[in-house]
Amino acid sequence: MEYDIIVVGGGPAGLSAAVRAAWVAAPAVTYRARVLVLDAGDAPGGLSRWQPLVMNSPGVVFTKRELKSMLRSCDLFGVEIKQGRVEALRTLESGGFEVTTADATYQCLATVIATGCRLGHRNEHRLFHHNRVLWFHDNATLDQVMEQLDANDRIKSICLCGSEAVAATHQYLMKPRRVELRTIAEPPYAEDPVPGVERGRLTLIEVDTAADRLRLQVESMYGAIDNIECDVLIVDFNAYQKTASSLGFLQCAPRRFANGFISTGRDMGCDVPGLFAAGDATSTPFSVVKAMSEGTVAGFAAYAHVCALRTGTAPNLFPFFPYEI
């Protein structure tokens, strides 16, 4: 096995897991884990790259500075970070996991899934600052967004995207409007399709700067590719909050909630030995504090799993040992 632990997703949850898994080995010296983070974005950080995230108490935020310091810790403790979207994760008969990206295949003894709950497209965070990709969290905000878009003559078409619950938003928006509206529901799908709501997975978002429009690529549930042009993409986070998991690459089958998110135990372990999950991938509430704390626990537990396999004894770990580094 080239790696002990592979963390899939380098957002707050994945980076916390990686730092913890690598850091715990530094003072304990029982065994030093080799940790790799694979992230699909053009740089690690996940949603924390979009905007400062307010943590639990007012005034405490997770900003680029905190992200930088997590990345410095990764560097300090020898965590490797590579760019790559994981396309398949399967268990090996000999134990451990095989993790495949478009460019490489890796093997490891433990995996932490920290892929968040969003689309996870390259450049996604940049798009959010172009006012071409908008989001909202309640109908009052949506009304405001729609009013502004309706008043802008240059906006002719809007694509509304979310998971199955986007159908409710679509119906809310059904009053006649000047702009053309297409609605796409991503999997998992409910039994009955909703009239006017297309079904498919958004696989690409690009800005066509020459035409000043967005180009989307949608893979239908039957595998056909549809290229859509629109002026604005509205992402329905209400819908995503309920069902949006981005776990299509999983070829092993940990227990899942009905809405598709991974169900874990208290140590963030799934019912597949060596498989752990953290952050938005394990369901709501979506918050950076939850992501980091679950990541910390998952990294710790993944390290314990690996150390027991490598050395034959469970490590004697105490999470709050006063480390000297």
Ligand SMILES: Cc1cc2nc3c(=O)[nH]c(=O)nc-3n(C[C@H](O)[C@H](O)[C@H](O)COP(=O)(O)OP(=O)(O)OC[C@H]3O[C@@H](n4cnc5c(N)ncnc54)[C@H](O)[C@@H]3O)c2cc1C
């Ligand atoms: C607009 C907005 C505002 C928010 N504001 C706040 C706030 O103020 N306070 C707060 O606490 N929370 C806020 N949140 C929520 C917070 O950002 C998330 O809860 C947190 O980022 C979750 O961390 P994560 O690591 O689980 O997932 P993410 O941050 O989503 O990171 C997941 C990472 O996994 C990668 N990935 C996905 N699929 C793959 C794959 N197949 N292979 C490899 N890598 C993959 C992605 O590229 C991404 O980097 C906000 C979210 C949004 C969208």
